[in-house]
Amino acid sequence: MQFNFNSTEPIYLQVADQIEEAIFTQTFVEGEQIPSTTEISKEFHINPATVLKGMNILVDANLIEKRRGVGMFVIAGAQARIVEKRRDQFYTDYVKKLVSEAKKLHITQAELAKLIERGFSAS
Amino acid sequence: MSIQVQGVQQSFHGHTILEDLNLTLEPNKIYGLLGRNGAGKSTLLNIISNRIRPTHGTVTLDGESMHDNDHTLGKIYLMSEVNMYPERSRVKNLFKTTRLLYGGFNDAYAAKLVHAFGLDINARFGKLSTGYRSIFKLIIALCVPVDYVFLDEPVLGLDANHRELFYQELIETYSDQPRTFVISTHLIEEIANLIEHVFVLNDHHIIVNGEVPDILAKSYTISGPQTDVEAYTANLNIVGEDHLGGITAHYVYGALENDRPIPDTVKVDHLDLQKLFVILTNTKEEATAYVN
Numbered sequence: 001m002q003f004n005f006n007s008t009e010p011i012y013l014q015v016a017d018q019i020e021e022a023i024f025t026q027t028f029v030e031g032e033q034i035p036s037t038t039e040i041s042k043e044f045h046i047n048p049a050t051v052l053k054g055m056n057i058l059v060d061a062n063l064i065e066k067r068r069g070v071g072m073f074v075i076a077g078a079q080a081r082i083v084e085k086r087r088d089q090f091y092t093d094y095v096k097k098l099v100s101e102a103k104k105l106h107i108t109q110a111e112l113a114k115l116i117e118r119g120f121s122a123s
Numbered sequence: 124m125s126i127q128v129q130g131v132q133q134s135f136h137g138h139t140i141l142e143d144l145n146l147t148l149e150p151n152k153i154y155g156l157l158g159r160n161g162a163g164k165s166t167l168l169n170i171i172s173n174r175i176r177p178t179h180g181t182v183t184l185d186g187e188s189m190h191d192n193d194h195t196l197g198k199i200y201l202m203s204e205v206n207m208y209p210e211r212s213r214v215k216n217l218f219k220t221t222r223l224l225y226g227g228f229n230d231a232y233a234a235k236l237v238h239a240f241g242l243d244i245n246a247r248f249g250k251l252s253t254g255y256r257s258i259f260k261l262i263i264a265l266c267v268p269v270d271y272v273f274l275d276e277p278v279l280g281l282d283a284n285h286r287e288l289f290y291q292e293l294i295e296t297y298s299d300q301p302r303t304f305v306i307s308t309h310l311i312e313e314i315a316n317l318i319e320h321v322f323v324l325n326d327h328h329i330i331v332n333g334e335v336p337d338i339l340a341k342s343y344t345i346s347g348p349q350t351d352v353e354a355y356t357a358n359l360n361i362v363g364e365d366h367l368g369g370i371t372a373h374y375v376y377g378a379l380e381n382d383r384p385i386p387d388t389v390k391v392d393h394l395d396l397q398k399l400f401v402i403l404t405n406t407k408e409e410a411t412a413y414v415n
Contacts, residue, residue, distance in 0.1 A: 008393040038298040046316040
């Protein structure tokens with residue numbers, strides 16, 4: 001597991017984001033156990049209460065569940081839910097920023113559309 | 124269940140070290156105590172653990188005075204920079220003495236830590252390097268059966284590998300057996316995410332006292348062209364500034380004006396704990412040295 005933390009965003013949100021990312025990329029598979037609060041906090045020197053706060057965000061989002069005495073598990077359908085959420089946020093997270101940067105660079109709408117086409121054909 | 128420090132004042136030979144200091148330590152939390160050299164961190168820890176008597180003020184545990192009180196003092200342990208162990212004593216015998224003094228000691232965990240850190244228990248305390256003296260004292264601090272552990276410069280002389288190991292073991296033992304830790308250190312970045320609550324001691328006072336995420340949530344860098352930055356930060360609590368070429372950065376500690384629009388040219392970022400500490404505890408001379 002590879003976590004990359006920055007120092008300017010609240011750590012509990014970063015913990016939630018990184019676990020979510022791992023579920024999205026299927027590093028953590030549905031139905032399987034994810035590392036415990038203690039394991040994560042030991043590895044990255046993060047207060048266990050902070051890690052738990054991050055995990056609880058994912059519990060509330062119905063992505064992971066606590067099995068008493070065992071640990072946290074990825075819920076079936078979690079990945080699909082993440083995809084759905086990210087599609088909803090795609091406009092705000094990417095398109096708005098893309099257009100705003102394009103405007104600063106005086107890239108026209110037509111030019112931007114061309115660049116997007118190029119991106120699709122390249123990959 | 125908590126330790127209350129109330130109205131503590133400390134002077135030595137007419138010099139004020141601490142002034143009207145109040146703080147609460149709750150059970151099962153990890154605290155950071157930060158301050159410049161000579162800010163009075165060690166003095167404060169010594170007062171809480173009854174090694175120094177404050178000029179004024181009280182320290183209580185669950186309402187009971189901690190002054191010369193065997194019952195409350197048995198619940199706390201201070202690992203300090205000062206070496207109070209006899210130079211000629213062997214490490215293994217010092218472990219035994221501690222066990223007698225505290226009426227209990229986690230022998231199995233101590234043995235595990237001795238092995239993990241590679242501490243020679245047959246060595247005499249006086250022959251240990253600075254790093255291994257710290258390690259020896261850390262092992263004791265992590266293995267005594269107390270509710271409050273105070274760690275004054277716990278990683279002094281430890282190499283990066285041993286520091287890493289220490290932070291991991293601290294979390295391990297804390298998760299197994301929650302208790303309160305107060306860590307005083309200069310290596311702020313290394314403990315920034317480890318601590319739940321932070322105290323910053325400066326100019327005889329506690330100038331920051333709060334949960335780390337709350338403190339960081341109201342610490343900002345506002346940067347951009349000088350006039351735009353100044354317009355945006357007017358009337359905010361500006362605690363420092365930097366200039367680089369045409370770019371000005373204002374450091375703000377406190378709430379922003381929510382209804383004030385952020386100009387396109389201005390960037391708002393959060394500060395990390397170490398940078399916030401440096402800004403808040405800079406002397407005027409140091410602050411201008413950065414600017415020029």
